[in-house]
Each structure stands twice: as structure tokens, then as C-alpha cells.
Amino acid sequence: MISAGTSTPPASGGRLALICLMAATLCSCRPSPPPPGSISIRYEPDAADATCRGGEFFVDGILQGDYPVENHPLATGSHVIEIRSRNDCAGQGRVKLLVEPGSSHVLQAGQFH
Numbered sequence: 001m002i003s004a005g006t007s008t009p010p011a012s013g014g015r016l017a018l019i020c021l022m023a024a025t026l027c028s029c030r031p032s033p034p035p036p037g038s039i040s041i042r043y044e045p046d047a048a049d050a051t052c053r054g055g056e057f058f059v060d061g062i063l064q065g066d067y068p069v070e071n072h073p074l075a076t077g078s079h080v081i082e083i084r085s086r087n088d089c090a091g092q093g094r095v096k097l098l099v100e101p102g103s104s105h106v107l108q109a110g111q112f113h
Contacts, residue, residue, distance in 0.1 A: 034101035037074045041067040041083060043091065043109040052089035054109070058082040067109070074099045083112050 082094045093112030
């Protein structure tokens with residue numbers, strides 16, 4: 001007969017599972033996401049037309065802002081980049097772009113078709 005307080009019961013399976021779960025949560029063993037790439041869209045205005053200032057640019061159909069733009073972050077993967085001139089003097093069109101982790105792309109407004 002075992003008297004109370006003189007024996008240590010074995011660790012239960014539930015307690016061990018909880019310890020493992022806590023360790024995995026603290027460890028955060030998930031890989032970190034890849035670093036984004038970036039895009040720069042440049043426009044050299046014609047000296048004869050000082051009113052031409054660029055336009056808007058879109059990534060996958062979503063307005064991002066105005067161009068020219070430098071180092072706009074892009075998630076890795078395939079994207080459609082579109083530019084729209086405000087007054088048809090700075091170029092319009094679309095290009096497909098494959099962005100690798102950490103890559104940097106420089107496009108001229110004249111490259112868009």
C-alpha cells in the first residue's frame with residue numbers, strides 16, 4: 001500500500017501535450033514571408049510640353065498613386081502594371097511583371113503598350 005505524499009504520479013498525456021503546444025507556439029517555427037520587390041516608373045517629359053506631368057499607375061487593376069514613382073513595394077509573384085496619362089501625353093498601357101523576392105524593377109513610361 002502506498003501512503004499519501006510518498007509517491008509522484010507519472011506526467012499525464014494532457015500535461016505533456018500542453019507543454020509541447022506551448023513550446024511550438026513560442027518557437028514560431030513558420031518561415032518568414034519573402035521580402036517584397038519594388039517597382040520604379042519613370043517618365044522623362046518632352047521639353048516642348050511642360051504641362052505633361054505623368055499620370056496614375058495601377059497594380060493588378062488597383063490604383064496605387066501617381067507616376068513617376070520610385071521604389072513602390074510589390075509582393076512577389078506575377079502582376080499587371082498599368083499606367084494612365086492624365087492628358088494622353090505621358091504614355092498609357094500595361095506590362096506584365098514577375099516579381100522575385102527582393103527584386104527591383106525600373107520601367108520607363110515609353111515601355112508600356
